[in-house]
Amino acid sequence: MSWFRCPETRPWASMRLFCLPHAGGSAVFYRPWAKEISPAVEVHAVQYPGRADRMADAFVTDAHQLARLVAGAMAPLLDRPAALFGHSMGAVLAYEVARLLQERGSAPVHVFASGARAPHDRGDERVAERDDDGVVEEMLKLGGTDAEVLQDPELRELVLPYVRNDFALIEGYAHRPGARLSVPVTAIIGDADPHVTEEQAARWGELTDGRFALKALPGDHFYLVERQREVIAEVLRTLEVPAAY
Template sequence: MAVPAGPRHARPACGPADRAAVQRSPVSTGCLHRFGPERRGARLLCVPHAGASADAYAPWVRDLGGALELWAVTPAGRRDRADEPLNRDPQRLVTEVVSALTALDERPLFVFGHSMGALIGFEVAAELAGSPHQPRAVIVSGSPAPHIRSRHRENDYTDDDLAESLVDWGGTAQELVGDLELRELLFPPLRADLQLCDRYHRTAPWASPVPLAALAGRDDQVAPPSDVTPWEDYTTDFLGLRTFTGGHFFPATSRREVIDHVVSLAMQVLTRH
């Protein structure tokens, strides 16, 4: 099942004030970071893939063009939370995000999560269901449905395991994963996040009242479209599965197309309520 991309939505041009705001450091509250200027209207909260921080979504602010106010999550142990111990407990991260979100003013909210971020984003939306902060929709990207993902066993993830995985997933050159300084920087948070994913378990679908859309890369070997499709059983209001050109990191390689689709979904949902 596919959701049509729909027409591109007009976005306000970035003037000098907007460009300056994009270049400034984002506003932070708890584990959340805002990129770009504060805007009226709906928010988009993005949850990163394993090993990443809010900065993974910094490039999105220009392509969003002000259609949605952009916020993103930084888990413990990286960026401005580098002094905090790494977290391997999925519920702890969900609780942190929920706490930070509910401290913000009430506005229409959309949640986007890729890979690990899809699991956390879904659980955040589930916890907020029925509250004034309930998201208008959650968009899960590049992740097998939870009951499929939960078949994975826990792993220690040696450095060689991580290096091999990064190359297999795409987006990381072989010579980079052999750099010892880069390994020291990237591997600890990546290992912790993968172990967090291993500790996440849902053995059967649960239909959340929050509308849900799913995204998949056509050549993704980590989360092939056939494994992403069963997300339709995790909501009472499935907004469809859309596939994109690319492998596991298709939100980066097909960024503009993904962002256009996210904005299109948000506009569809906002105009039907």
């Protein structure tokens, strides 16, 4: 099963944007981006195993292994410049994927880290160890579209295992020393996100020798749902891609 969902193939696009979802998220989260973004960009959203149309695939329980698998799957798609956008858990994975790609001589042109503390500054929360109600409570607190699904008992039974896996994966992640990124990084957060402050987001700048920028938009952890247009505009401006032909 393919690792990427591309809502609209664009053979003429000058660039690919690879989008990595949050814990409990799936590729469908980024589907609306294809309509909003410039025709010059082809969107590929990562579909993690164990959910949606990959429900039958075994979970990956280690963040470093997941990054290796995503980076490997990207190889045939790197015939054009590529940028990475990750939200929350996806931001940390995007960083690890970028490290691997850089090591292999095919570094992305930019990494966008959304709604996340820097990989070397993780919190000590352990949501994965809570009971089902505790995990659901955390999802509801975070907000986002996945939270609504957890209100339905049947869907909850399907969704909770991969949500718990994702929390365990990111809470078990440890930053490993190694080559610094030379890739430019932009951190974007919601100004009312209870999980990451501007000071914490600024620490992403410590991980790259490339250019670093920090942008705060109005909103909470899922600020990018309501502010989708602004986030995409920021991505296009940063990548110097015209919004439309």
